[in-house]
Amino acid sequence: MDHDHRDLLSDGSRSDANRIRTDASARAQMSPEDTMTSPRPILRTIPWIGWNVLLWTLVAVVLGPCWPGVAAMSTDRVKELRQETVDMFYHGFDNYMNIAFPEDELRPVSCVPLTRDAKNPRNVELNDVLGNYSLTLIDSLSTLAILASAPPDERGTGPKALRDFQHGVTALVEQYGDGSPGPSGVGQRGRGFDVDSKVQVFETVIRGLGGLLSAHLFAVGALPITGYEPRHLETEDPLYSQPIVWPSGFKYDGQLLRLALDLGQRLLPAFYTKTGMPYPRVNLRHGIPFYTNSPMHESAPISPPEGPLEITETCSAGAGSLVLEFTVLSRLTGDPRFEQLAKRAFWAVWYRKSQIGLIGAGVDAEQGHWIGAYAVIGAGADSFFEYALKSHILLSGHGAPNRTAPARKQRGNRNNNAWLDPNTLFPPLSEAEDSADTFLEAWHHAHAAIKRHLYNEKDHPHYDNVNLWTGSLVSNWVDSLGAYYSGLLVLAGEVEEAIETNLLYTAIWTRYAALPERYSLRDKTVEGGLGWWPLRPEFIESTYHIYRATKDPWYLYVGEMVLRDITRRCWTPCGWAGLQNVLDGEKSDRMESFFLGETAKYMYLLFDDEHPLNSLDAPYVFTTEGHPLIIPKAPSKDGPRQRQSPRKDLTVYHNEEYTNTCPPRPKNTPLSGSVVAARDDIYHAARLLDLHQLSPTSAYAIDAGQMSGQHMARSNYTLYPWTLPVELMPDNGTCAKLYQPEEMTLEFASNAQQVVGGSSFNFLLGSQNLERLSADRIRVSSLSGLKMSMRLEDIGTGEREWRVSKVNGVLLGKDESIVFDRAILGEIQDPRFTLIKDPVLVKLQQLHQINLLDDEPTASDDGSKAEQQQQQSQPEDSHQEEDLDELDADLLEDLLAKVELPPVASPRVSVPAFGSMVKALFNQIAASLDLQLPDATSIPGLRSVPKKSLPYNLVINQTAVTPTGLGAAPLPAHTVPTRAPRIPEFGHVPIEHFPWSTIYPAGHACDSVLPDSAPRDHQIIIIRRGGCNFSTKLANIPAFSPSFKSLQLVVIVSDDGVDAPGGGGTAHLREQAGLIRPLLDEVQMTPGGFARRHPIPMVMVGGGIWGMSSYGLRRGWGWGGGGLWRARG
Helix, strand or coil, X not given: CCCCCECCCCCCCCCHHHHCCCCHHHHHCCCHHHHCCCCCCCCCECCCCCHHHHHHHHHHHHHHHHCCCCCCCCHHHHHHHHHHHHHHHHHHHHHHXXXXXXXXXXECCCCXXXXXXXXXXXXXXXXXXXXXXXXXXXXXXXXHHHHCCCCCCCCCHHHHHHHHHHHHHHHHHHHHCCCCCCHHHEECCEECCCCCCEEEHHHHXXXXXXXXXXHHHHHCCCCCECCECCCCCCCCCCCCCCCEECCCCCEECCHHHHHHHHHHHHHHHHHCCCCCCCCCEEECCCECCCCCCCHHHCCCCCCCCCCCCCCCEEEHHHHHCCHHHHHHHHHHHCCCHHHHHHHHHHHHHHCCCCCCCCCCCEEECCCCCEECCEECCCCCCHHHHHHHHHHHHHHXXXXXXXXXXXXXXXXXXXXXXXXXXXXXXXXXXXXXXXXHHHHHHHHHHHHHHXXXXXXXXXXXXXXXXXXXXXCCEEECEEXXXXXXHHHHHHHCCCHHHHHHHHHHHHHHHHHHCCCCCEXXXXXXXXXXXXXXXXXXXXXHHHHHHHHHHHCCCHHHHHHHHHHHHHHHHHEECCEECCECCCCCCCECCCECHHHHHHHHHHHHHHHCCCCHHHHCCCCCEECCCCCEECCCCCCCCCCCCCCCCCCCCCCCCCCCCCCCCCCCCCCCCCCCCCCCCCCXXXXXXXXXXXXXXXXXXXXXXXXXXXXXHHHCCCCCCCCCCCXXXXXXXXXXXXXXXXXCCCEEEEECCCCCCCCCCCCCCCCCCCCCCEEEEECCEEEECCCCCCEEEEEEEECCCCCXXXXXXXXXXXXXXXXXXXXXXXHHHCCCCCCCCEEEEEEEEEEEEEEEEECCCCCXXXXXXXXXXXXXXXXXXXXCCXXXXXXXXXXXXXXXXXXXXXXXXXXXXXXEEEHHHHHHHHHHHHHHHHHHHCCCCCCCCCCCCCXXXXXXXXXXXXXXXXXXXXXXCCCCCCCCCCCCCCCCCCCCCXXXXXXXXXXXXXXXXXXXXXXXXXXXXXXXXXXXXEEECCCCCHHHHHHCCCCCCCCCCCCCEEEEEECCCCCCCCEECCHHHHHHHCCCEEECCCCCECCCCCECCCCCCEEEEEXXXXXXXXXXXXXXXXXXXXXXXXXXX
């Protein structure tokens, strides 16, 4: 790196305050551009040699690591920025109150109020948010309360903000009443929020309800305001507190809490769904007459409204991000309905996560299925992750919630006949679902899945958008809403990941002087024309949280950059306007309420280090709308109670590196004063944005080249943020190597003679020679024209291995694999490749034949054939345990987790139930995809075959591990032949695929010898692991004459938690198969004590499904190429 070196020791050192100082009275007469673009004198450049080096070293030794650094922002400079932030807030707030109040928002360009679009009810961009209840005032009250704790200054900022807060509460009560059922409950605009407005549930909760609750907590002193210490006394009715008399004469006795309850009750109809997730919209006066399928209308059906049906699509964030506001509402009012509904909605989303632990962005609140297959951290899912962690924080230290609904007569101003409780539709929440610790577990597993599938280190760490089911890359853009995630990581203690991912957004802001809605990392430009920035808070929110964790001055300069750019680009005479296009600076005529409620709030807190909220030692949180919330702790009447932490198994991923605590700040601070500026990856994000290729005169420069040159960083845009002093950067800094994963491609020539197969259920892949077997496996049916891309990746153990990342243009997720049939591998005639058998792992295949076309059970359904055979051959001294032919409920739940089927009631389920569940599964798939299941007339050549002869062939593959040691025997010679025909979806299966159909369940086989008929008349003997070693189990099998109808294979079933002697293995096997390799340390013996002439082949599998009709065995194969590399097939 080559920087200008500035002499800080000669010619008089100057602090930031000396370099930039403007008289307050003069600044008041200047335009925002003049006020915030004062030039900085450039100090003389001298070489870095000789005594300077010695003197710097001496200073570092004397002052030590506590020295703040030469470029750390001065106290006076921070004070100026804090005051400018206050001015920014009041320029918007005062104009709103003077021009737009009591309407919802302000049009800053037109200087008129912004109201709902009455002419176009489907204008959801406006109508979802604007409920006709003075939204901007409600959203701004908590910011005023925070400004009320401003340090003393000549302008009296703190006392003025407190007066404005109290006047705002008074004005709101005048408009909407005090929330009581009497005459005082009617305001100038009506009783409470009794307005004919169809609004979005999520936006109304986070802006309206959250704003009212936060302001109430400040008003009663539950959240701190410097110098404001009201005497808040509890009363018998939690809705009415002892009056607090304000200087204006207004008596606050809980008016905002009662109004919050009124608003919350008007949202309850939206929760009348079958899924527990709320409908996306509700009318504050009429409820949900437009959702005709709601259980609310079952007793009194209503006619569908005219016009298009109301959409039932919501998003994970909209359905699952209500816990904070609704929990506080329940705890403050004693009404448990809200907390229970919000938690149930959260878990309803979480339980629908994919098998790899991801949640989607869009979900149908009525049907419960995902809409689209996108998994993201930004728009659609953002605040769901936020509320997983923050719900844990908010609930920590509090007991279980009250579950007894209060009497209707105590509930304020709603009619008793209108009492609603959607909780009655569902069973009560479990103790685990109510627990703070369970929310923390959900956060850990959600973040682990994100780190596994979305986190991408290439070029610079960022988060991709991936397929919900497979984790494969879907799109390579980041959105402005995703900037919040870095701040959330700070709260979780993941500070390093927060810093590195926040750098990317800092670079994007440096380039555009705002955050475009989407930025394409692939094309390095605004994605799809989505270039607006409506004054969003997410970037400055994360900057604030990282600064609180690190105290690094870097983030103060980032905040200054944001403040400068907002002032320069968004100021209007009547307020602050969002940017319609960050490229050309076109303004939108709207000042969203969250600009005053969030953006200005986080900006202020960044520059007010001593604010009481910044040092509050209590479990308070900022909601996703930036409203501080806390559950006040009432003194215990029964003494201290023990905290209970019931847990529920939510395991998807587990990583011991994930932390519950925040790491300490760095002990050694560079001479520059900034640890972040000294990072060796500081330029990686700048390179990803091509900042080094821009110049102040470039056509693509910030604000189309209109930004004042004196505020540009030196070396064009190489330094970022553009407000950063050059001296904050280390002069001898070096950059780490960009992470570019090693990749290679393997391509096969086209062969027109090779047959390409397909599948009637292969609707997920378009390629003709690829077939989707499951969410994580793709089968290659032809090598003709096959092209595979492979990437060398760290597997987490310090070792690296090649992963197939793309096949025939289809991107694969990290947990996806490709499967090759032995038949097509046999076609390879290239001397550079050798077909290698896997000596350890094999696939044991089990065939289910299930009749999907007839409701009546048949002999082929549910493994009944196997059951009949077992019953016929069962001797009197059978070793079979009662539940050996039953299914493990955990496996069934895994297979059917995403399907709405009757829940498993008992720990184990009989085999016949499996066929019924599979039928129900296929029926739901067919219904959702509008598919017609085949019948005898739709399959060529089978028109005359009866329906009962066309069962569906469901093949379950289980990984089996072969034994090692003196007693290990070769596997049976009869494996699936190379050119065996493919398994049809329906009908008869060729016997060469599943040659073994007689099974003998032998229990543990430890106490006595099995009957002679067991190996003589059965091809497979199933033995449970445990009770004795493996050699003893085999020694209890009688001698027999080998034949095709006699014993071919012994299968050891290893249940979870069994620890049998004679086992050994490696970590590599545990990762691949979840098993250890059995050790047969003795030569196989017969029950009579003689060495067995024909040793019995044996494999071990995990617990699974047994009692099927037929079995087969497939060997694992790999390709070896010149000894250079090897990949498993």
